[in-house]
Amino acid sequence: MIALLVRDLRLAVRAGGGFGLSLAFFLIVTVLVPFGVGPEGGTLARIAPGILWVGALLACLLSLDRIFALDFEDGSLDLIATAPIPMEAVVTMKALAHWLTTGLPLVLAAPVFGVLLHLPGPAYFWLVVSLALGTPALSVLGAFGAALTVGLKRGGLLLSLLVLPLYVPTLIFGAELIGRGAEGSSTATPLMMLAGITAATVALVPFAAAAAIRINLR
Amino acid sequence: MTMAPLISVVDLAVARGGVAILEGVHFALSAGRALVLRGPNGCGKTTLLRTIAGLQPPLAGHIEAMPDSIAYASHADGLKATLSVTENLRFWAAIYGQPKRVDPALAAMNLDALAARAAMSLSAGQKRRLGLARLLVTGRPVWVLDEPTVSLDAASVALFAAALRAHLATGGAALIATHIDIGLDEAAVLDLTPLKARAPAAGGAGGGFDEAFA
Numbered sequence: 001m002i003a004l005l006v007r008d009l010r011l012a013v014r015a016g017g018g019f020g021l022s023l024a025f026f027l028i029v030t031v032l033v034p035f036g037v038g039p040e041g042g043t044l045a046r047i048a049p050g051i052l053w054v055g056a057l058l059a060c061l062l063s064l065d066r067i068f069a070l071d072f073e074d075g076s077l078d079l080i081a082t083a084p085i086p087m088e089a090v091v092t093m094k095a096l097a098h099w100l101t102t103g104l105p106l107v108l109a110a111p112v113f114g115v116l117l118h119l120p121g122p123a124y125f126w127l128v129v130s131l132a133l134g135t136p137a138l139s140v141l142g143a144f145g146a147a148l149t150v151g152l153k154r155g156g157l158l159l160s161l162l163v164l165p166l167y168v169p170t171l172i173f174g175a176e177l178i179g180r181g182a183e184g185s186s187t188a189t190p191l192m193m194l195a196g197i198t199a200a201t202v203a204l205v206p207f208a209a210a211a212a213i214r215i216n217l218r
Numbered sequence: 219m220t221m222a223p224l225i226s227v228v229d230l231a232v233a234r235g236g237v238a239i240l241e242g243v244h245f246a247l248s249a250g251r252a253l254v255l256r257g258p259n260g261c262g263k264t265t266l267l268r269t270i271a272g273l274q275p276p277l278a279g280h281i282e283a284m285p286d287s288i289a290y291a292s293h294a295d296g297l298k299a300t301l302s303v304t305e306n307l308r309f310w311a312a313i314y315g316q317p318k319r320v321d322p323a324l325a326a327m328n329l330d331a332l333a334a335r336a337a338m339s340l341s342a343g344q345k346r347r348l349g350l351a352r353l354l355v356t357g358r359p360v361w362v363l364d365e366p367t368v369s370l371d372a373a374s375v376a377l378f379a380a381a382l383r384a385h386l387a388t389g390g391a392a393l394i395a396t397h398i399d400i401g402l403d404e405a406a407v408l409d410l411t412p413l414k415a416r417a418p419a420a421g422g423a424g425g426g427f428d429e430a431f432a
Contacts, residue, residue: 003312007298007305014300075294079352082271082290083313218274 001089004080008097011070018066022059022102023109029055030113041118048117049127049178053171055113056106056131057138061167063102064142065159067094068150068213077150081217087210095136095143095206103135119182126181130194134174137198140205141166147209151216169197223248224287224391225360227270230279231415234265238277238415245408247360249389252382252402256395257410263395264293266410267364270393289358293365295349299338303329303348306337311355323354326381328374342369350378354385361385361392367400375400 012019033051037043071077080090110131111124119127145163149155177190226246231238239262247253255263269276270283271290297306304320311320324330327347337345346369353361361382367375379401382392386404394400 003309007301007309010305011298011300071296074296074298075292076296076298078268078273078292078294079290079296079310080313081273082288083310084286084315085313 001085001093004085004090004093005097008094009100012097012101018063019101020105022063023105025062026055026059026106026109026113029058030116034116044118045120045182048114048119049123049175049182051117052110052114052119052127052178053130053134053175056110056135057167057171059106060102060135060138060142061160061163063098064146064163065149065156067098067143067146069146069155072150077213078217081213087213088206091143091147091206091209091213092140092202095140095209098143099136099139103131103139107131107135119178122184123178123182126178126187129191130174130177130181133191133194133198134170137170137201138167140201140209141170144205144209144212147212147216150213170194173197223282225270225281225283225393227281228279230266230269230281231277232262232265232269232274233277233415234262240266240410240413241278241415242413243279243410247391247393249359249391250386252386252392252394252405254394254396254400254402254405254407255410256397256407261410261414263410264364267362267393267395268292271362283360287358288360288362289353289356290362291349291353291364291366293368295345296352297337297345297348300336302334302336303340304333306348307351307355310352314356314358316355316357319355319357323351326354326377326384327351328377343371343374346370347374347377350381354381359390361390361394363392363394363396365396366394367396367398 030051034044037047068077071080081087107128110127114124114127142163145159145166148162149159152158173190173194177187177194180187180190223246227243230243231241232243233239243266245253255266257263265274267290268274270281271288301309304324307320307323308317311317324333327350329344329347329351332340332344337348340348350366353363366378370378382400382402385392394405
């Protein structure tokens with residue numbers, strides 16, 4: 001299992017692996033929004049939590065189809081499916097590798113990008129907390145979508161449409177958490193909802209994704 | 219031979235895309251034996267092998283094998299282009315928990331000189347040899363091989379045959395779909411042509427659409 005994680009991380013940082021793509025996309029969104037909205041700090045500060053979360057979510061979406069499609073195309077997925085590791089573990093490891101290469105860089109870079117959007121001071125802590133808590137759910141749900149569309153050529157469109165509605169709860173509570181953090185009001189409810197969604201997703205979705213892969217490999 | 223077979227297939231019917239294509243497949247392989255599957259393109263060799271490897275459920279009949287005894291090699295080698303030959307092999311060795319088998323496997327398939335090369339710079343035949351070296355690191359007794367000799371030259375086919383013989387000699391078994399003669403005289407041959415599935419109306423096993431959700 002660790003071998004699979006190491007291999008995926010190694011593939012991601014090698015040429016053509018797509019590491020940095022999401023980060024670059026996130027950067028583009030946060031740089032361009034102030035140009036589009038106008039430079040008044042008040043407006044930007046108000047929409048910053050939403051923009052940062054939407055940016056992170058779309059950046060995450062960008063690399064989802066790589067999770068299983070590449071392994072499917074070169075035949076590794078067939079071979080992994082016949083190997084002595086359960087498919088649920090494969091899904092979990094692949095989602096973890098996806099999170100480490102896209103989610104984690106976003107979490108770490110978000111405070112820097114928050115400056116570009118005039119994010120108010122108290123919100124930075126909550127920005128990092130909400131992304132750190134929410135992005136694992138994005139990766140796992142994305143792995144589920146990738147598992148559903150693994151046999152399809154150019155399944156990216158279908159994948160995005162399947163996954164976007166599943167991302168909505170995370171987006172709502174994630175942005176709400178930053179917003180409340182910025183105002184200084186109580187953050188307990190969105191924090192618990194966000195953590196709960198992630199915990200449930202990480203615990204349950206790998207089973208669904210594994211079942212989807214087994215059916216797609218037939 | 220009186221010992222229990224490593225794998226036995228009883229009255230197996232397989233389907234592709236919901237259509238039954240083979241039925242009544244029946245054989246058993248004991249240690250040290252190889253079986254070559256023959257038949258024209260599209261007769262169901264790959265589907266049969268995928269079913270035996272556990273990638274899809276059989277339509278009828280059953281497959282008896284020890285759990286975790288089958289190593290499957292498909293048309294595709296499952297190589298990662300940006301990883302080196304050794305890294306590719308080490309990954310599979312780690313997955314199968316056999317890290318010590320990497321070096322002997324490289325030597326057996328004559329890949330020593332290429333060990334540090336990225337898989338993307340290998341020729342088709344060299345990739346295939348690396349794909350076959352993967353079998354050696356699995357440490358599993360039953361090899362299920364789909365066209366293992368595609369794009370191999372005569373010398374590499376001989377290399378593969380030698381590896382196969384060594385595997386059989388150490389108590390392994392192999393099931394091979396191939397069109398060419400791999401020089402394995404002791405292997406039995408099963409021609410799949412007469413086992414083509416009959417239409418359901420003629421008493422064949424029907425491959426329903428629901429099969430996908432079974």
